[in-house]
Amino acid sequence: MRSNKSNPSRRLLQVASAALAICLGGCAVETPMDLESKVRARIGETDAEVVGVYYKNLVTGDSVLIDADTRVHAASMMKVPVMIQLFRDAEAGISSLDDSLVITKTFKSIVDESPYDLAAPDDSDTTLYARLGERVTVRQLTELMITVSSNLATNMLIERVGAARVQATMRELGADSIAVLRGVEDIKAYEAGLSNTTTARDLGVIFSAIARGRAASRESCHAMVDILARQEFNEGIPASLPAGTRVAHKTGSITEIRHDGGIVYGEDGPAFVLVVLTGGIADPDVADGLIADIARLLFEGTGGR
Numbered sequence: 001m002r003s004n005k006s007n008p009s010r011r012l013l014q015v016a017s018a019a020l021a022i023c024l025g026g027c028a029v030e031t032p033m034d035l036e037s038k039v040r041a042r043i044g045e046t047d048a049e050v051v052g053v054y055y056k057n058l059v060t061g062d063s064v065l066i067d068a069d070t071r072v073h074a075a076s077m078m079k080v081p082v083m084i085q086l087f088r089d090a091e092a093g094i095s096s097l098d099d100s101l102v103i104t105k106t107f108k109s110i111v112d113e114s115p116y117d118l119a120a121p122d123d124s125d126t127t128l129y130a131r132l133g134e135r136v137t138v139r140q141l142t143e144l145m146i147t148v149s150s151n152l153a154t155n156m157l158i159e160r161v162g163a164a165r166v167q168a169t170m171r172e173l174g175a176d177s178i179a180v181l182r183g184v185e186d187i188k189a190y191e192a193g194l195s196n197t198t199t200a201r202d203l204g205v206i207f208s209a210i211a212r213g214r215a216a217s218r219e220s221c222h223a224m225v226d227i228l229a230r231q232e233f234n235e236g237i238p239a240s241l242p243a244g245t246r247v248a249h250k251t252g253s254i255t256e257i258r259h260d261g262g263i264v265y266g267e268d269g270p271a272f273v274l275v276v277l278t279g280g281i282a283d284p285d286v287a288d289g290l291i292a293d294i295a296r297l298l299f300e301g302t303g304g305r
Helices: 008-027 032-043 075-092 127-131 138-147 151-161 163-173 187-191 200-211 218-229 284-301
Strands: 050-057 063-066 100-102 106-108 115-117 135-137 247-254 257-266 269-279
Touching: 032 050, 032 063, 032 284, 050 200, 050 284, 063 200, 075 138, 075 151, 075 163, 075 200, 075 218, 075 247, 075 257, 100 138, 127 151, 135 138, 138 151, 138 218, 151 163, 163 200, 200 218, 200 257, 200 269, 218 247, 218 257, 257 284, 269 284
Parallel strands: none
Antiparallel strands: 050 063, 050 269, 100 135, 106 115, 247 257, 257 269
16 A cells, blocks of 8 residues: 655655756756856857957846957947937936937048048948938937947937047946047048947946946936847847847947947846957958857856846
């Protein structure tokens, strides 16, 4: 006759087996050291001159930093600080996101204030060039600056807020070495060595401030996340993540430079901040593949948390 009393040893084994089954189902979490080793191994498969990685788990506080303080050309990543300044100015009553600006393609070099023009073939978005002389709102320009990385929108907005003010705000947020000096396509400034530069750590701090509602008011940070989540260039961080994963991010690229950074969301909200800056990879598809793989390794290694 079978006893109705439970066997403590059998019960303990059942609990352990159930826990193991759950972890095997996707909650296994690797240590930061394990994650760093995997990411370094993947980077080692490329011929990149530099790869800067900043990973910060917003739940556990764990981090992975690889050449995170190496300075590189910021490319279009500097557009995120400009967006933050615009929202802060709106909160302070300095300006409004609903103010309108006249669309122009002519700007002044920071070297000698000589004029230079932006051209549609060199821009990732050409819609504004067909509307020169018309008015467009700051809100619309901000959307274009982030989601399709419009250079024309960016230069108009930098003229409005001032590069020096943007950089000062980034210092206030803790990004203590990012350099925001000018708009894009200022060739005289480039030749004089005056370019926007950043590190993976700088951008990681900036995206973390947005994720935690510290870059501006919580309402403004939510609005900025929504804009970043509408990013149309998704060959990097989101490419190898599970379908439907929310990623609020910004990309940046020029010759042999490919960047991506932002906030990756899990089921319960912001999961982690990730920034990957690459330099020296000739094929943009290879660079995008590297960024996508790093994002996947970190996502899977933390169980999507």
